[in-house]
Amino acid sequence: MTKDPNSLEGRVAWITGSGRGMGSAHAKLMAERGADIVVHDVLEDEAKETAEAIQAMGRKVLLSTADIRDAAAMRDLVKEVEAKLGPVDILVNNAGIGEHAEIEEITPEKYQRMFDIHVRGSFFCGQAVIPGMKERKYGRIVNISSIWGMNGHHTASHYCAAKTAVLGLTKAWAKELAPWNILVNAVCPGGVLTEMPIRVQGMEKIREKEKKVPLGRWAAPEEISYAVVYFAAPTGDFVTGQAISPNGGETIVGF
Amino acid sequence: MGTLDKKVALITGSGDGMGRSHAMLMAERGADIAVCDIDGDKARETAELVRERGRRASVHVIDMADTDAVTTMVADASKALGRIDILVNNAGFGQRATVDEISEDDFDRMFNVHVRGSFFCTQAVVPAMKEARYGKIINISSIWGMAGAPVASHYCSAKSALLGFAKAWAKEFAPWNIHVNAVAPGGVRSGGPVKLDNLDILRAKEEKVPLKRYCEPIEMSYAVAFLASPEADFVTGQVLSPNGGETIVGY
Numbered sequence: 104m105t106k107d108p109n110s111l112e113g114r115v116a117w118i119t120g121s122g123r124g125m126g127s128a129h130a131k132l133m134a135e136r137g138a139d140i141v142v143h144d145v146l147e148d149e150a151k152e153t154a155e156a157i158q159a160m161g162r163k164v165l166l167s168t169a170d171i172r173d174a175a176a177m178r179d180l181v182k183e184v185e186a187k188l189g190p191v192d193i194l195v196n197n198a199g200i201g202e203h204a205e206i207e208e209i210t211p212e213k214y215q216r217m218f219d220i221h222v223r224g225s226f227f228c229g230q231a232v233i234p235g236m237k238e239r240k241y242g243r244i245v246n247i248s249s250i251w252g253m254n255g256h257h258t259a260s261h262y263c264a265a266k267t268a269v270l271g272l273t274k275a276w277a278k279e280l281a282p283w284n285i286l287v288n289a290v291c292p293g294g295v296l297t298e299m300p301i302r303v304q305g306m307e308k309i310r311e312k313e314k315k316v317p318l319g320r321w322a323a324p325e326e327i328s329y330a331v332v333y334f335a336a337p338t339g340d341f342v343t344g345q346a347i348s349p350n351g352g353e354t355i356v357g358f
Numbered sequence: 359m360g361t362l363d364k365k366v367a368l369i370t371g372s373g374d375g376m377g378r379s380h381a382m383l384m385a386e387r388g389a390d391i392a393v394c395d396i397d398g399d400k401a402r403e404t405a406e407l408v409r410e411r412g413r414r415a416s417v418h419v420i421d422m423a424d425t426d427a428v429t430t431m432v433a434d435a436s437k438a439l440g441r442i443d444i445l446v447n448n449a450g451f452g453q454r455a456t457v458d459e460i461s462e463d464d465f466d467r468m469f470n471v472h473v474r475g476s477f478f479c480t481q482a483v484v485p486a487m488k489e490a491r492y493g494k495i496i497n498i499s500s501i502w503g504m505a506g507a508p509v510a511s512h513y514c515s516a517k518s519a520l521l522g523f524a525k526a527w528a529k530e531f532a533p534w535n536i537h538v539n540a541v542a543p544g545g546v547r548s549g550g551p552v553k554l555d556n557l558d559i560l561r562a563k564e565e566k567v568p569l570k571r572y573c574e575p576i577e578m579s580y581a582v583a584f585l586a587s588p589e590a591d592f593v594t595g596q597v598l599s600p601n602g603g604e605t606i607v608g609y
Contacts, residue, residue, distance in 0.1 A: 108580055274606045281568030281603045293592070317532030322592040329589035338580035341544070341573035344606035348596055352532045355525045355595035356608065 108337040112137035115188045116335065117181075119171055119228060120198030122149030124297035125247070128324035129195055129331050131156055136332060139163040139188045143180070143198070145170060163188055171198050171224035177231045190239060191232045193335045196225035196269070197247045201299055203258050214261050221265040225272060233285065242285035243335045246273045248346065250293045254354045266291075270346060277344030286343040288334040293350025294321035317352030362587060363388035366439045368432070370422060370479060371449030373400030375548035376498070379575035380446055380582050381415075382407050387583060389444065390414040392435035396421050396449075414439055422449045422475030423467065432482035441490060442483045444586045447476035447520065448498040452550050454509050465512050472516040476523065484531065493536035494586045497524045499597065501544045505605045517542075521597060528595030537594040539585045544601025545572035568603030 116133045120126040122144030130140050134157040142157065144150040147168050154164045165187050169176040184191055199221050204213065225246055236242025251259070252266025269289065276287040294300075294312060301309065313320050330347045333339055348354060367384050371377040373395025381391045385408040393408065395401040398419040405415035416438035418431045436442055450472050453464060480495060487493030502510065503517025524540040531538060545567060552560065564571050581598045584590055599605065 108576075277603045277606060278568055282570070284569070286569075286603075317529055318535065318537075318592065318594060319533070326589075326592040329584075330593070333580075333584050333589070338577075338584065339600075341569065341571075341577040341600040341602050342581070342598070343569060343603040345599055345601075347593070347598055349590070349592040350596075351592050352528045352594040355528060 106337075109332070110137050111193070111332070111336055114138040114192040115141070115184065115190060116193035116195065117141035117143060117184065117191050117228070117232070118195040118197055119143050119224065121153055122146040123153070124299055125292065125295060125324045125327050126195070126197040127153045128328045129197060131160075132325060132328040132332055133193070133335065134160045134162040136336065138193065141165045141167065141180070141184050141188065141191070143167045143169070171228065172219045174227035174230070177228050181231045181235070185235070190235050192241060193243045193245070194228060194232050195245045195247065195331060195335070196228055198224055199247065201259070201303070202262060203303070204261070205258055206260055209261050217261040217265050218268070222268045222272070225269055229272075229276065233280065236285045237283040240284045242280070242283070243339070244276065244285065244287045245331050245334050246270075246287070246289045248273070248289045248291045250291050250348060250350045250354050253291055253346075253348065253356055273346065274344050281343060286334070286339060288339065288342060288344070289346040290327060290330045290334070291346055291348035291350070292322070292327045293348065293353045295324055295327055296321050297324055315353070316350075320351060322349055322351065361388055362444070362583070365389045365443040366392065366441060367444035367446065367586065368392040368394065368435050368442045368483065369446040369448055370394045370420075370475070372404050373397045375550060376543065376546060376575045376578050377446070377448045378404045378407070379579045380448060382411065383576060383579040383583050384444070384586065385411040385413040387587070388413070390439045392416045392418060392439055392442070394418040394420050394431060394449070422479070423470035425474065425478045428475060428478050429482045432479065436486065441486045443487075443490075443492060444494045444496070445480060445483045446496045446498065446582060446586070447479060449475060450498065452510065452513060452554060454554060455512070456509055457511055460512050468512040468516050469519075473519045476520060480523070480527065484536065487536050488531075488534040491535045493531070493534070495527065495536065495538040496582050496585050497521070497538070497540045499524070499540045499542040501542055501599060501601050501605050504542050504597070504599065504607055524597065525595050532594060537585075537590065539590070539593060539595065540597045541578065541581045541585065542597055542599040542601070543578045544599065544604045546575055546578055547572045548575050566604070567601075571602060573600060573602065
């Protein structure tokens with residue numbers, strides 16, 4: 104048998120927003136598959152928890168609590184990672200926030216924060232790692248969009264549009280960066296049982312929503328991580344500019 | 359990890375090319391394989407490759423356009439290996455032809471093998487999947503089924519129909535925990551295109567792909583095996599296109 108195509112052995116992966124929820128699940132699965140991890144979250148306690156879990160797996164960790172909206176800090180972080188763990192091979196643009204709000208409620212500040220974290224944050228994290236990836240002719244970028252970015256929703260239009268922008272970034276970067284073997288793809292999660300929706304909506308409401316999903320349930324965070332790792336590992340070496348949506352059949356669109 | 363341990367996979371058109379590659383990878387991941395192909399010698403070769411990987415294989419010589427034979431094949435395969443857990447609707451062929459060149463026979467053959475064959479093969483495996491409340495169906499479409507091409511419109515449209523099945527079946531079968539997805543390959547260095555084009559033409563085409571290459575069949579198998587595995591238990595009705603960035607459409 105050839106080398107395990109699912110392995111991330113020897114890779115360094117930077118996962119933004121990896122203190123908790125899906126980001127933490129991505130970080131742990133990637134560590135399990137052999138990658139060293141940059142755990143990056145503004146929530147310091149949560150980031151430490153993820154970092155400790157990964158160290159317990161025997162992988163190296165670098166922890167950062169830098170604000171993703173600070174592009175200069177992102178460039179500094181990449182330098183620090185290179186010095187301590189080695190060059191970043193994999194970037195998962197996962198950091199994000201949710202906010203239920205109707206259009207009248209979305210102030211310029213709320214709007215700006217939404218786009219700054221999801222879109223501007225992803226863009227400049229990408230910009231910070233891409234020069235090194237170009238030099239090494241190797242890079243894997245996985246942008247986390249959302250089922251709401253594909254399909255819209257009856258609230259949170261700023262969130263929906265920011266997630267759609269992340270898909271646009273994915274497609275354009277796939278084309279721009281292909282000559283350097285930098286592959287860019289997106290994962291669009293459907294309903295996922297993370298702390299955030301459980302806290303905001305409560306399990307009762309979630310159980311109602313699960314009934315509307317063809318598979319009758321929401322996913323565990325790890326079920327989204329599998330898609331992320333498929334793209335990041337050699338299994339995805341011919342895949343770029345694509346989106347995969349683990350969503351239980353809730354949204355079936357496009358080609 | 360994406361194990362297929364103790365699963366039984368029926369892969370149509372697995373005598374050669376991508377189908378054989380899917381069979382080998384799935385066997386490596388622990389599945390027994392029902393090898394189906396119109397070419398018996400090639401099917402037996404694939405079965406041998408499966409057995410070399412320590413898994414069981416059954417051989418079925420089949421024309422996918424023959425509905426009765428397809429139904430019988432599914433019964434035979436289940437008898438030989440056990441309930442079919444995974445179906446890969448992969449059997450197909452290419453034909454370069456412009457609209458004016460496509461005869462009624464050409465048209466019917468194209469749709470009967472790709473579309474009708476996949477439909478009735480699925481119809482035959484689904485009852486047992488429903489009973490087990492578990493199943494994975496992967497339809498092999500094509501980049502040409504997503505985006506079209508300047509030739510072979512009958513092929514393009516048949517491959518689009520396979521996407522239509524994937525989406526509709528995902529919804530119809532979800533209550534039984536049967537997951538249906540599609541893989542839409544871009545350029546692959548398998549027997550088909552190498553036969554249809556010479557290597558110089560292939561190289562020129564590779565230049566137009568953002569990643570500047572076609573892929574090896576195994577790279578397509580990774581997508582199929584991912585969708586067939588427990589790692590994709592929340593994925594249904596979706597299309598994955600390993601295509602080197604050649605086609606970037608839809609969401």
